[in-house]
Amino acid sequence: EGGNITEGLPSRVAFKITDKGGNPLSTTVGLYGNDDVKVGETEPVHEGMGILEVPADWKGGYAMVSNASGKQMKFVLPAAREAGCDVSATVNEQGDLTIKAMSNGKFVPQTLGVSVTCRGMACYFDTLQMSASDIKVKKVPYKQLRDGIQQVTVFSARGEVMSERLIWIEPHRAPVNFVVAQNAETYQPFSPIVLDFTLKDAQGKPLQGEFSLTVRDIEGELGIDGTDMNTELLLCSDLKGYIHQPEYYFEAKDETHRRALDLLLMSISRKCRGWNL
Numbered sequence: 001e002g003g004n005i006t007e008g009l010p011s012r013v014a015f016k017i018t019d020k021g022g023n024p025l026s027t028t029v030g031l032y033g034n035d036d037v038k039v040g041e042t043e044p045v046h047e048g049m050g051i052l053e054v055p056a057d058w059k060g061g062y063a064m065v066s067n068a069s070g071k072q073m074k075f076v077l078p079a080a081r082e083a084g085c086d087v088s089a090t091v092n093e094q095g096d097l098t099i100k101a102m103s104n105g106k107f108v109p110q111t112l113g114v115s116v117t118c119r120g121m122a123c124y125f126d127t128l129q130m131s132a133s134d135i136k137v138k139k140v141p142y143k144q145l146r147d148g149i150q151q152v153t154v155f156s157a158r159g160e161v162m163s164e165r166l167i168w169i170e171p172h173r174a175p176v177n178f179v180v181a182q183n184a185e186t187y188q189p190f191s192p193i194v195l196d197f198t199l200k201d202a203q204g205k206p207l208q209g210e211f212s213l214t215v216r217d218i219e220g221e222l223g224i225d226g227t228d229m230n231t232e233l234l235l236c237s238d239l240k241g242y243i244h245q246p247e248y249y250f251e252a253k254d255e256t257h258r259r260a261l262d263l264l265l266m267s268i269s270r271k272c273r274g275w276n277l
Contacts, residue, residue, distance in 0.1 A: 001013075001014070001086070001087070001088050001165060001266060002086040002087040002088065002154070002162075002163030002164060002165055003161075003163055003164055003165075004078070004080075004081050004084055004086065004163065005054055005058065005077065005078055005079070005080040005081070006080060006081050006083075006084040006085075006086050006104050007058075007080045007081065007082055007083075007104055007106065008056055008057075008104040008105050008106075008133075009056055009084075009086050009102055009104050010053070010054065010055055010056045011053075011054040011058070011086065012051050012052070012053060012054070012088075012266075013051070013052040013054055013077065014049065014050070014051055014052075014263055014266035014267040015029065015044075015049065015050055015051075015052060015063070015267065016044075016047070016048050016049045016267045016268070017029065017044060017048040017050075017065060018048055019067070019068070022242075024044070024047040024048025024049070024244075025044070025048050025065075025067070025068075026043065026044050026048065027044075027065050027066050027067070028041055028042070028043055028065070028066070029041060029042050029043070029044070029050060029052065029063050029064070029065050030063065030064040030065075031052050031053075031054070031061065031063055031064075032061050032062055032063070032064055033058070033059060033060070033061040034059060034060045034061050039054075039055060039058075039061070040052070040053060045259060045260060045263055046248075046259075046260035046263060047244060047245075047260075047264075049260070049263040049264065049267050050263065051263070051266075052077075054077070058080060059080075060077070060079060060080065061076075061077060062074045062075055062076045062077060063075045063077060082106055083104060083106035083107050083108065084103070084104060084107065084162060084163070085101055085102065085103040085104075085107060085112060085130055085154055085162045085163060086101070086102050086103075086163050087099060087100065087101050087102075087114075087152060087154045087162075087163035087164070087165055088100045088102075088165065089152045089165045089167045090167075091167060091168070091169065094142055095142030095145070095169060095170055096139060096140065096141050096142050097116065097139070097140040097142075097145060097150070097152075097167065097169070098137060098138075098139050098140075099114060099116075099137070099138045099139075099140065099152055100135065100136070100137050101114065101128055101130065101134075101135070101136045101137075101138075101154055101163075102134070102135050103130045103131070103132060103133065103134045103135075104132070104133065105132050105133045106132065107130065107131070107132045107133075107134070108132075109129075109130065109131040109132065110130060110156065110157065111127055111128070111129055111130075111157055112127065112128040112130050112154055112155065112156060112157075112162060113125065113126075113127055113128070113154070113155050113156075113157075114126050114127070114128055114138060114152070114153070114154050114155075115152075115153050115155075116140055116145065116150050116151070116152050116153075117150065117151050117153070118145065118146035118147075118148065118149065118150050118151070118169075119146070119148070119149075119238065121146065123140070123144055123145050123146055123150065124140045124144055124145075126138055128154070142169070142172075143172075145169045146169065146172075147169060147170075147171040147172055147173075147234055148168065148169065148171070148230075148233075148234030148235065148238065149166055149167070149168060149169075149234065149235065149238045149239075149265065150166070150167050150168075150169055151164060151165075151166055152164060152165045152166075152167060165266075166265040166266070167262070167265065168235075168258075168261050168262065168265060170253070171229075171230070171234070174201065174202035175202065175228075175229070176199060176200065176201055176202070176207060177198075177199070177200045177201070177202070177204075178197070178198070178199050178211075179197070179198040179199075179200075180195055180196070180197055180198075181195070181196040181198070182194065182195050182196075183195075183196075195213075197211075228247075228250075230249075230250045231246040231247050231249075231250065235249070239264075239265075239268055240268065241268055243264070243268065248260070249261040249264065
């Protein structure tokens, strides 16, 4: 979850399984130790993404998956670091962020910094006095955070990143209603086009604002229906690579969709070994 597996600490490892064409797979993922004993297994939750629960006594091992034809393949998990401080992050129903830092028994006591940034802007900073086998919790109120993806980072006095985590924060303002009406269904070449724009808040009250207008040929339009500020400005712009059907993550504010969004932030944003079948 924080970017590393650390000896003596339980870890949550996110994964994404795809075929050679990049299409997500829903096959069962088994977790095995180096002694080939199964530690556990799990199923992808959404778009081939899921979580492997790695126990604290993990001595190394691999994940076992099967493709559509039944062929089994092994994928070695990253080696555990001997000493380190892991971080986890959760958001409650009120939008407050809880950051938990955990160090293992070989960790050298020291002062660490913890920061929360959003699109390059600092939202929160504090220090952690961490010793061996220590747990510290920091809580950041919702009003101190910004809309969209926040990056939680724990780092040493030398600037070395110990752990980092991306987390989603719901926008502070309710979405506005922007309606565009045209004076005709179709137009002849070179005929004038009249557009009426209406902007209202969530309660239906008129709003004033500035916006830009771009007109282009629909034949060259690659965008899809359902894109909005959440998908285009707050999610896709902050993540690397292609995101399939980003509007899904905002269809509902329930546990299912928020869990899928959290998996996306844990898996697609980091440089990791690709699991392709």
